[in-house]
Amino acid sequence: MATSQRVLQLPGWLDSGPAHWQSRWEALHGDQRVQQADWIWPRRGDWMAQLDETILADPRPAVLVAHSLGCHLVAAWAAHSQHTARVQGALLVAPPDLGRPDMPPNVARWHPAVLQPLPFPATLLHSDDDPFCSADAARTLAAAWGAPAHSVGAAGHVNGDSGLGDWPAGRAWLRQLGR
Known part of the structure; x- marks a missing residue:
């Protein structure tokens, strides 16, 4: 990313712990x-x-890097904020399917999801075996948000439990978005 940009990490419900790639990116890249x-x-x-x-x-200008519920934050914020022009793009990783019957009550008020095209470029990365969102549901969210969807393979919820470490492949997607 260019030094004139800042990368804002938007964790999901319960935050991102020290083993999560978002926390590691903060330490490695100054996000x-x-x-x-x-x-x-x-x-x-x-x-x-x-x-x-x-x-x-x-x-x-900012680039948003959202994980899980943070993806829905980006969509809701973009639909209401007067400051979306300050965002140059968003990397959306592993959004949950808010309509699932097994969603925790803690996030129930986030349903229904905001399903409007984002006013800035975005890319959505999803896992083929995410326990909180099927690949089909992730592609549906991506289409609603106007973002291309890409599978990262079988990576669970693409979080600290996924064993991604510093997740250089994810950072490559972020660099590509910044171009």
Whole structure:
């Protein structure tokens, strides 16, 4: 990524732990995590307001890197914010299917998902064996958001439990998005 951009990490429900590629990217590349007040009982409006504040706190353009519920944050924020022009692109990784009957009650208020095209370039990466979203559902979300969908193979929820380490392949997708 160019130094004139900043990379904002948007973790999902329960945040991203130290073994998660998002945390590792922060340490390796200096990315900035958008901190939320409540990772356990996330409120969509609160998360959207925090993203807006973070975007406005720095005049440099941003690239968003979202995991899991963070992908739905990007979609909801983009549908309502007046500051989407400050975002140059978004990498959306492993969005959950919010319509699943087994979704935890903690994220129930995020349903229904916002399904509008994003006003900036985006790429969606999904796993073929994500326990929270089928590949078909991920492709449906990608189509609604106007983002090409790409499989990363069998990688579970593409999180710390997936054993991806620094996940250089994911960073390559981010660099490609930034071009």
